[in-house]
Amino acid sequence: MKLVALAGGVGGAKLVHGLAKILPAEALTIVVNTGDDFEHLGLYICPDLDTVCYTLAGLANPVTGWGRVDESWQAIESMAQLGGPSWFRLGDKDLGTHLERTRRLRAGEPLSKITRDFCHAWGIRHTVLPMSDDPIATIVETVEHGELPFQEYFVHLRCEPTVRGFQFAGVEKARPAPGVPEAIEAADAVVFCPSNPWVSIDPILAVAGLKSGSGAATPVVAVSPIIGGKAVKGPAAKMYTELGIQPSALAVAEHYQNLLTGFVLDQIDADLEESIQNLNLQTMVTDTIMKTLADRRRLAEDVLNFITNLN
Numbered sequence: 309m310k311l312v313a314l315a316g317g318v319g320g321a322k323l324v325h326g327l328a329k330i331l332p333a334e335a336l337t338i339v340v341n342t343g344d345d346f347e348h349l350g351l352y353i354c355p356d357l358d359t360v361c362y363t364l365a366g367l368a369n370p371v372t373g374w375g376r377v378d379e380s381w382q383a384i385e386s387m388a389q390l391g392g393p394s395w396f397r398l399g400d401k402d403l404g405t406h407l408e409r410t411r412r413l414r415a416g417e418p419l420s421k422i423t424r425d426f427c428h429a430w431g432i433r434h435t436v437l438p439m440s441d442d443p444i445a446t447i448v449e450t451v452e453h454g455e456l457p458f459q460e461y462f463v464h465l466r467c468e469p470t471v472r473g474f475q476f477a478g479v480e481k482a483r484p485a486p487g488v489p490e491a492i493e494a495a496d497a498v499v500f501c502p503s504n505p506w507v508s509i510d511p512i513l514a515v516a517g518l519k520s521g522s523g524a525a526t527p528v529v530a531v532s533p534i535i536g537g538k539a540v541k542g543p544a545a546k547m548y549t550e551l552g553i554q555p556s557a558l559a560v561a562e563h564y565q566n567l568l569t570g571f572v573l574d575q576i577d578a579d580l581e582e583s584i585q586n587l588n589l590q591t592m593v594t595d596t597i598m599k600t601l602a603d604r605r606r607l608a609e610d611v612l613n614f615i616t617n618l619n
């Protein structure tokens with residue numbers, strides 16, 4: 309089976325880690341959100357790409373959920389001592405990634421090629437692609453501050469402002485990265501990882517689209533990031549509420565409805581299964597919380613079995 313997985317950072321990285329433990333290299337392509345990317349301290353930072361790559365390479369920091377394991381913070385601390393901005397925490401090892409990526413981008417290399425080389429250096433065998441080599445910036449429209457660049461909203465203001473909507477600046481001109489349309493075309497199935505629908509999966513869909521009809525020809529399955537009406541981590545549920553939608557697995561299924569064949573929801577939400585089936589979706593109820601590597605693998609196995617058994 310050839311699979312394409314669409315992923316943001318934390319939730320997406322956990323499921324693709326499980327999938328990568330089961331599927332051979334040629335059977336899994338991971339398309340990662342770059343709408344959160346931004347320039348900071350003169351460096352080009354790709355939070356979701358790095359979270360996915362560090363996770364697949366076994367280099368991720370299990371405590372923070374972002375950045376690298378066994379990290380030190382000397383550069384950012386010495387900068388803070390000089391009065392420099394330290395709101396976006398960058399560890400010393402992590403800084404090496406951003407320095408080298410920025411150097412190569414400035415030399416004119418595309419992000420997809422740099423990512424391929426980094427994956428090779430980190431021993432990642434599965435294909436990881438940024439959604440686009442062109443800049444696309446997720447803008448959060450807020451009640452209190454108007455339009456905010458994503459990291460300003462997410463990290464600097466700790467997701468506190470009230471969300472009104474989202475824009476993906478640059479998406480009209482952007483093209484999907486080389487390999488993305490080809491992988492989707494060749495896929496036997498597409499999986500939307502349990503990532504934030506608004507700011508992780510929607511930007512990928514906006515640029516890489518599942519062209520009309522591909523949803524019908526190729527099974528598309530989403531795993532709910534909302535469990536028991538709450539996000540495991542991050543602002544997804546808060547965003548639903550502020551946009552006037554009650555956060556739930558059903559709301560996620562409705563969000564993606566026209567693109568989906570199947571939907572995976574947590575056992576806590578089993579009472580929503582029938583309503584989701586009424587959206588004309590096939591469903592699987594399972595334990596979707598991934599705390600350990602074994603959880604990631606088990607959920608990935610469940611998702612693969614679900615896909616194999618779709619009608």
Ligand code: GDP
Binds near residue numbers: 321535
């Ligand atoms: P971000 O870009 O770092 O915010 O990462 P994602 O968009 O990939 O992940 C955020 C979403 O992942 C949140 O909505 C979480 O609820 C969801 N999430 C995180 N861990 C898990 C998990 O173990 N299981 C499920 N089902 N969802 C999760």
